[in-house]
Amino acid sequence: MKKTITGxxxxxxVALLAACAPEVGSDAWCVAMDKKAKGDWSAxxxxxxxxxxxxx
Numbered sequence: 001m002k003k004t005i006t007g008x009x010x011x012x013x014v015a016l017l018a019a020c021a022p023e024v025g026s027d028a029w030c031v032a033m034d035k036k037a038k039g040d041w042s043a044x045x046x047x048x049x050x051x052x053x054x055x056x
Contacts, residue, residue: 025052 022028030053033045041049 024048 022032025048030049033041033049033053
């Protein structure tokens, strides 16, 4: 029972933290992408960065 409660608490914590990510294309997202290493970007992130942050 204790493992179940711990697992549920962990899943809820992760869900809450994931919900705090800035919306793609927002100014906060552009700033976060600027701080992230370019080698860690996915192809979709690079496309979205160019679309929303470079070619506004």
